[in-house]
Amino acid sequence: MVKLEFLKRTQTESQPLESELSFEEICPIWSKKLRNGIDEIDRMTLVKDSKYCAVGEAWGFTGKQTGYYVAPLIPIVGCWTCIRYGQKFSKTAREKKSYSDFEPLISDFVRHWNQRHKKIKKTRLDSILAR
Numbered sequence: 001m002v003k004l005e006f007l008k009r010t011q012t013e014s015q016p017l018e019s020e021l022s023f024e025e026i027c028p029i030w031s032k033k034l035r036n037g038i039d040e041i042d043r044m045t046l047v048k049d050s051k052y053c054a055v056g057e058a059w060g061f062t063g064k065q066t067g068y069y070v071a072p073l074i075p076i077v078g079c080w081t082c083i084r085y086g087q088k089f090s091k092t093a094r095e096k097k098s099y100s101d102f103e104p105l106i107s108d109f110v111r112h113w114n115q116r117h118k119k120i121k122k123t124r125l126d127s128i129l130a131r
C-alpha cells in the first residue's frame with residue numbers, strides 16, 4: 001500500500017535530470033558512524049534521542065522533525081514521515097547495529113528526503129557556503 005503510493009508520487013514528482021543527494025550528503029556524520037560501526041553510545045543516541053539521530057542530523061540537529069521538542073509546531077514545520085523514520089532508526093538500533101541492518105531504512109529515508117526535503121538541505125548548504 002505504502003509502496004504503491006510511493007511509486008505514484010515518484011512518477012509525478014520526480015525530476016530525473018536533477019541529481020539526488022546521497023546519504024553521505026544528507027547525514028555526513030551518521031553515514032560515517034554507521035559505516036564504521038557504531039559503539040554503545042551511538043547506539044543509545046539512535047535509540048533514545050531522535051534529535052541527534054540520523055534523521056535529526058538531516059534536519060540540522062534542530063529537532064524540528066520530532067514531536068518531542070516542538071510538538072505544537074509539527075504540523076507546520078515538521079514532517080510526519082521523518083518522525084516515523086526517526087522511530088524506525090530507533091527501533092532498529094534497539095536490536096541491531098551493523099550497517100547492513102540500517103541499509104534498507106537508509107535508502108528509504110534518502111529517497112523520501114530527495115523527494116520532499118532536498119531543497120531544505122540545499123538552502124542550508126548554500127547558506128553555509130555563503131558565510
Ligand SMILES: [Zn+2]
Nearest residue numbers: 079081082116
Ligand atoms: Zn520528511
